[in-house]
Amino acid sequence: MLIKTMSYSKSLFLTLAVIIILSIFNSSISYGKVYIDINSPTLIQTPIAVTEFKDMSLLEDRSLEVAKNLRDVMISDLNFSGLFDIIEKEAYIEDPQRAGFRAKEIDFADWRQIGSELLIKGTYIVNPSTKKCKKGLKVEVNLFDVIKEKLITGRWYCGNQKQLRKIIHKFSNRIMMELTGERGVFESRLSFAARTPDSKEIYYSDYDGYGKVKITNGSTNNSPQWSPDGRWLLYTSLRGRQHKLYVQNTFTGKEIKISNETVIGPRWSPLGNEIALTMSSLHGNSELYTMNISTRKLRRLTNNSRIDVSPAWSPDGKKIAFVSDRAGNTHIYVVKSDGSDIKRLTFKGKNESPAWSPKGDKIAFARSTNGNFDIWVMNPDGTQQRQVTSDLHDDEHPSWASNGRNIAFKSDRGGPSAIYIMKADGTNIVEVAKGSNPSWSP
Amino acid sequence: MVFSGCAKMGSSISAGNITEDGVLENSRGEIITEEHVRRDIENALEELEKIYSSNEENHHDSMNEKAILEERASVLKKVNTMVRNTGTLLPVFFDYDKHSIRDEARGTLKNNAEWLSGHSSLKILVAGHADNRGSNEYNLALGDKRAKNVLYYLRDFGVNASIRTVTFGEEKPNCFESTETCWSQNRRAEFAVVAAD
Numbered sequence: 001m002l003i004k005t006m007s008y009s010k011s012l013f014l015t016l017a018v019i020i021i022l023s024i025f026n027s028s029i030s031y032g033k034v035y036i037d038i039n040s041p042t043l044i045q046t047p048i049a050v051t052e053f054k055d056m057s058l059l060e061d062r063s064l065e066v067a068k069n070l071r072d073v074m075i076s077d078l079n080f081s082g083l084f085d086i087i088e089k090e091a092y093i094e095d096p097q098r099a100g101f102r103a104k105e106i107d108f109a110d111w112r113q114i115g116s117e118l119l120i121k122g123t124y125i126v127n128p129s130t131k132k133c134k135k136g137l138k139v140e141v142n143l144f145d146v147i148k149e150k151l152i153t154g155r156w157y158c159g160n161q162k163q164l165r166k167i168i169h170k171f172s173n174r175i176m177m178e179l180t181g182e183r184g185v186f187e188s189r190l191s192f193a194a195r196t197p198d199s200k201e202i203y204y205s206d207y208d209g210y211g212k213v214k215i216t217n218g219s220t221n222n223s224p225q226w227s228p229d230g231r232w233l234l235y236t237s238l239r240g241r242q243h244k245l246y247v248q249n250t251f252t253g254k255e256i257k258i259s260n261e262t263v264i265g266p267r268w269s270p271l272g273n274e275i276a277l278t279m280s281s282l283h284g285n286s287e288l289y290t291m292n293i294s295t296r297k298l299r300r301l302t303n304n305s306r307i308d309v310s311p312a313w314s315p316d317g318k319k320i321a322f323v324s325d326r327a328g329n330t331h332i333y334v335v336k337s338d339g340s341d342i343k344r345l346t347f348k349g350k351n352e353s354p355a356w357s358p359k360g361d362k363i364a365f366a367r368s369t370n371g372n373f374d375i376w377v378m379n380p381d382g383t384q385q386r387q388v389t390s391d392l393h394d395d396e397h398p399s400w401a402s403n404g405r406n407i408a409f410k411s412d413r414g415g416p417s418a419i420y421i422m423k424a425d426g427t428n429i430v431e432v433a434k435g436s437n438p439s440w441s442p
Numbered sequence: 443m444v445f446s447g448c449a450k451m452g453s454s455i456s457a458g459n460i461t462e463d464g465v466l467e468n469s470r471g472e473i474i475t476e477e478h479v480r481r482d483i484e485n486a487l488e489e490l491e492k493i494y495s496s497n498e499e500n501h502h503d504s505m506n507e508k509a510i511l512e513e514r515a516s517v518l519k520k521v522n523t524m525v526r527n528t529g530t531l532l533p534v535f536f537d538y539d540k541h542s543i544r545d546e547a548r549g550t551l552k553n554n555a556e557w558l559s560g561h562s563s564l565k566i567l568v569a570g571h572a573d574n575r576g577s578n579e580y581n582l583a584l585g586d587k588r589a590k591n592v593l594y595y596l597r598d599f600g601v602n603a604s605i606r607t608v609t610f611g612e613e614k615p616n617c618f619e620s621t622e623t624c625w626s627q628n629r630r631a632e633f634a635v636v637a638a639d
Binding site: 200241265278280284286309310325330350366368396 | 575576578586590614
């Protein structure tokens with residue numbers, strides 16, 4: 001939360017004094033200012049204003065569409081974070097003809113008057129043709145502290161017009177870091193499977209569903225999963241009656257086959273060296289294994305006549321949560337990655353598709369108690385099981401963003417199966433693509 | 443009535459009329475009896491075996507290979523359509539979230555086993571399916587278990603034919619509604635002929 005100030009120098013002295021005193025007792029206070037305490041349980045959204053991006057292009061290059069897109073993506077990113085209360089532009093009273101883009105050219109009283117605490121202003125040039133930028137689009141964006149009347153951060157970007165969204169996403173990441181001290185996920189990607197009339201294909205897209213790219217070509221493809229470095233996708237593909245395991249480099253398109261026999265639900269270890277998966281061809285029954293990626297050697301994790309499927313690695317790679325019906329209904333268990341020490345975590349309903357938060361503190365999963373599935377979260381020891389979504393349709397297959405705060409999941413609440421993203425507390429649910437089996441990139 | 447015609451080699455599926463009384467007639471106006479049906483399938487299977495065995499010599503000619511594969515595929519399709527339409531190898535169905543063979547399924551599997559024992563040169567595929575409730579990964583595992591349980595049951599009946607299993611999970615449903623009627627149709631194991639020795 002923003003610290004309200006009296007006069008500038010008095011508050012500066014006080015701030016320094018507090019920092020020095022506190023840092024003696026608590027060495028984890030960062031030297032930089034934290035505008036928004038993202039972990040606060042009483043977090044109030046910070047009011048922010050975003051003006052129209054001003055077109056500084058030559059007359060023949062001017063584009064209203066670029067202005068609209070830049071602002072739309074900015075607003076969409078800010079909304080996704082859940083940290084801001086965006087003031088509608090109809091409420092802005094600043095005269096855009098007279099106001100500028102540097103702090104001294106802005107009358108911040110115009111912004112305080114409408115209740116704003118933060119302000120974003122930007123400009124762009126289509127076909128800039130300058131020494132610094134010879135590509136199709138140059139964008140400048142500034143974030144201001146309205147109360148302190150100063151620039152918090154300002155950046156310029158040079159790219160192709162097709163990279164417009166990416167430019168804004170980069171600035172959104174910067175905003176997150178400056179205001180909260182945490183990395184943003186605005187450049188992250190989603191991967192998912194989606195049906196066509198004849199097939200089920202694997203796609204990836206931006207975190208908000210834009211820029212969808214298909215990486216498979218026919219047949220039934222399933223269970224896409226990102227590598228820890230975010231460059232490769234694992235998936236199974238039905239070829240010759242086996243759901244074979246493949247990995248594909250999303251930059252080069254190079255596809256490598258890893259297994260000729262049917263694999264179900266592969267998951268890449270966060271340490272990068274192993275894949276957890278289910279196979280039934282080895283021991284005649286669906287068992288969990290870990291496969292060493294270099295040697296392709298398998299280590300068996302489960303040994304019973306029931307179904308063991310859908311592994312989820314802990315972020316330190318030492319434990320794996322998974323689904324088993326050994327107790328009758330499907331329940332979630334945790335096993336050490338060497339196969340030892342199996343513990344049961346759920347005891348009610350049917351429980352499936354666990355996903356371990358990259359922060360390590362929570363496991364999300366899908367539970368059905370009387371018909372439809374909802375997303376739940378719990379601690380890794382099974383305590384504090386809490387329902388997160390409560391739609392009457394099926395919400396399944398959660399996948400965490402790397403910030404441990406957002407979850408993608410599949411739901412048929414809108415009719416056909418679609419991917420939704422939300423905050424981990426169940427708020428801010430937005431549809432981003434049609435499909436299933438979402439995997440959020442690191 | 444004795445059936446005197448034969449299905450032509452490489453011909454498309456035969457068709458005929460349905461009379462006012464609901465009786466099936468073939469294209470020559472002869473009433474189709476069980477015997478007709480049996481002979482049609484036998485002919486198609488003979489054709490299949492001929493194609494699989496006679497074309498081994500032509501294996502290295504790549505232009506011909508494409509034609510061979512297409513011909514095989516078309517005959518297989520005909521055989522499987524007949525298998526379906528005549529109820530020769532009927533599918534079996536399963537209870538929700540279960541992969542054990544139901545009592546109602548035993549009769550079907552016994553019939554299938556008997557037919558398979560009489561046609562041991564055929565290669566058979568058993569495909570396991572699930573309804574769309576629950577995660578699709580769990581359903582792939584469930585479909586796999588259903589297909590395997592059918593396979594074990596047939597082996598217990600002494601079927602020696604080459605049988606492979608595949609799971610389709612919830613990926614290839616017969617119907618798409620969220621009703622018990624539709625779900626129960628999707629929880630199944632199906633048979634298909636995939637080759638002949």
